[in-house]
Amino acid sequence: MGSTSFSKRAQALLRVRNQLLRECLAELLAVFVLILITLSGSAQMVTSSGTKGNILTAYLAGALAVMVAIHTAGGVSGAHLNPAFSLCMCLLGQLPLWKFPIFVAVQTLGSFIAAGAVYALYYGMQKPTCTPALPASIFATYPAEYLSLSNGFLDQVMGTALLIVGILAITDGRNKRVPEGLEPVAVALLVFSIEVSMGSNCGCPMNPARDFGPRLFTYVAGWGAEVFSRDNAWWWVPVVAPLLGAAVGTALYQLLVALHHPAEDGGGARGGKRDDGSSTAIPLGAGPWDK
Secondary structure, three states, rough: HHHHHHHHHHHHHHHOHHHHHHHHHHHHHHHHHHHHHHHHHHHHHHHHHOOOOOOHHHHHHHHHHHHHHHHHOOOOOOOOHHHHHHHHHHOOOOOOHHHHHHHHHHHHHHHHHHHHHHHOOOOOOOOOOOOOOOOOOOOOOOOOOOOHHHHHHHHHHHHHHHHHHHHHHHHOOOOOOOOOHHHHHHHHHHHHHHHHHHHHOOOOOHHHHHHHHHHHHHHHHEEEEEHHHHHHOOOOOHHHHHHHHHHHHHHHHHHOOOHOOOOOOOOOOOEEEEEOOOOOOOOOOOHHHHH
């Protein structure tokens, strides 16, 4: 009886009631899970010299990590996981603009912490180096030798735009909707399809927080300033280009699909009734999962 009472008091003391803080905590954990699994997939491939993993298993780990992360925070923060997607939600009016920098900071922090966890997990790896295909590439993305900054920028704009178009289509209640509860699986398959088809140029980051947080960790953990200076200061491309790609993807889907849905009584882009009486609303916080 006493232990039950203590447990209830502890839960009441620890429970967070502030909505923004709840969203930030959920987003932090979800991004941590996403990056931990994603980077660990790369680490297992690299540190085993391909004997316990390959590029396909690394991509599969990243895609499945997206699914787990969406389930982790989808009903609380919307499981944005990505500043590019948060920008998309701002452009669609689903996320207040003042929340955007907060979400970005939380997502970057979650990525930074996850990189530290992977570093600890694989502490016995090789000496710090920035050379792609060696341990620094476990954490952040680096371009292929043939890739120019402009080509890499285009790569990330196109890849992220495709990601956003796909997510908006998956979560559009007035399009060919995904059965309720399967949205995370569909998004994971979307991510996997992009990774296996557009990953050779620069590893397909598509997420500023996923790249910058771990890159910042490698800087403070001993790799030094070269993680920012090498490859003609490549670091800013996977930070800026996905944001532009998010804007492009959002505009494309709205202009070519969403704006042309037939008007429905009692619903906007995410509400109302179909001819069969079913709801067009999409289940699952501050994102398409619960609007």
